[in-house]
Amino acid sequence: MSTPVHQLVAFGVMVALLLLAPFFVYPVFLMKALCFALFACAFNLLIGYVGLLSFGHAVFLGGAGYGSAHAAKVWGFPPEAAILFGTLVAAALGVVIGALTIRSRGIYFANITLAFAQMIYFFSVQAKFTGGEDGIQSVPRGVFLGLLDLRRPLTMYFVVLAIFLLGFLIVYRAIHSPFGQVLKAIRENEPRATSLGYRAEHYKLIVFALSATLSGLAGATKAIVFQLASLTDVHWTMSGEVVLMTLLGGLGTVFGPVVGAFIMIGLENYLATLGAWVTIVQGVIFVVCVLIFRRGVVGELGRLLRRPL
Numbered sequence: 001m002s003t004p005v006h007q008l009v010a011f012g013v014m015v016a017l018l019l020l021a022p023f024f025v026y027p028v029f030l031m032k033a034l035c036f037a038l039f040a041c042a043f044n045l046l047i048g049y050v051g052l053l054s055f056g057h058a059v060f061l062g063g064a065g066y067g068s069a070h071a072a073k074v075w076g077f078p079p080e081a082a083i084l085f086g087t088l089v090a091a092a093l094g095v096v097i098g099a100l101t102i103r104s105r106g107i108y109f110a111n112i113t114l115a116f117a118q119m120i121y122f123f124s125v126q127a128k129f130t131g132g133e134d135g136i137q138s139v140p141r142g143v144f145l146g147l148l149d150l151r152r153p154l155t156m157y158f159v160v161l162a163i164f165l166l167g168f169l170i171v172y173r174a175i176h177s178p179f180g181q182v183l184k185a186i187r188e189n190e191p192r193a194t195s196l197g198y199r200a201e202h203y204k205l206i207v208f209a210l211s212a213t214l215s216g217l218a219g220a221t222k223a224i225v226f227q228l229a230s231l232t233d234v235h236w237t238m239s240g241e242v243v244l245m246t247l248l249g250g251l252g253t254v255f256g257p258v259v260g261a262f263i264m265i266g267l268e269n270y271l272a273t274l275g276a277w278v279t280i281v282q283g284v285i286f287v288v289c290v291l292i293f294r295r296g297v298v299g300e301l302g303r304l305l306r307r308p309l
Helices: 005-023 027-047 058-073 079-101 106-126 153-175 178-188 190-195 200-226 236-249 256-270 277-292 297-305
Strands: none
Touching (some): 027 153, 027 236, 153 200, 236 277
16 A cells, blocks of 8 residues: 555654654653654554553553563663563463453453453562563663663663654554554454454454554663563553543554654653652543544544545
8 A cells, every 4th residue: 555645744744853852852851752652652552543442552662671671681681672562561461361361342351451451560560580670770781782881871762762763653553554454443343343254252362462562662662771570660640641641642543652652751751740640630631632632633634634644
C-alpha cells in the first residue's frame, strides 16, 4: 500500500523536530518522552486498530525494564544486548498472557489483563532479583555496539531516537499492510471477518504479542536511559497513563500517541512543583481536551484537514 503524501510530510517534520530538539530542550526529558511515545504507539496498535483495551500493558514496559537492567548490571551485557534481552522478556510475556486472555472480550479482557498485571506487580515486589521497593539501581549505560559511549547525553539521545523511529516504523508498516486491514476488519465486525475466512483470535494474538514486544522495547530502553528499573513501571497506574496518552493524542491515529505522550510527559515535568496536585491538574486538562478534542488532538487536526494522521 502506498504511503499518503501528507503522512510522509508529517513524518519528515516529526523527524526534523526530533533531530533539532536536543539542542534546545533538556535531552533527558526528550528521551523519557520518546520512550513513552513508543509505549503509546505500541498500545495504540492494540486498542486503536483491533479495539482491545488492555489495562495490563505496564507488565511489558516494566518487565522488559527489569530484564534489561538485570542483564546490564548483573550479567554485564552491553546495552544493545540488554535492550534485546528485555524486549524478548516482554515478547514472551505477551505470548503467554495473550494466549490466556485473547478469547475474552470487552470489559472481561480489560479485567483479565489487569489481573495479570497485578500478579506481575506483586511478584516484582517479592522477587530478590528485582530489588523489591528499591528496584535495580545504578544500571550501567555502557557502549552501544562497541562504538557509541552512552554516558554522553547527546549520544544516548540519538540512540533512543533511532530506537523510537524503528519502533514507530514497525507500527506504521503493520497498520498500512494487508495485515493491518484485517485488524481493522476485525475491529469493525469480527463475525464478518471470521465469515470471510480470517482466524480472528490468531490475528489478535499476533498483534497482542507485537504490541507487547514494542512496549518492551520502550521499557528496556528506558531502564538503560535512567539507569533504573523500579516498581513504578509495573504498577497499574502506568497502564492508566498510556491509555490517557493514546486518547489525548488521538485513538487510532498514526501520530496521535506520540503527541499525547509528549503532552503528558510535558505536564508531569512542568507541573512537578505542584506536588500531589499534578494528578488533579492532569485530570482537569484531560477532561477539557476530551470535551474539546473528542477525537484527540491529532484526530481533530486530521478532521479539519480532512486527511487521516
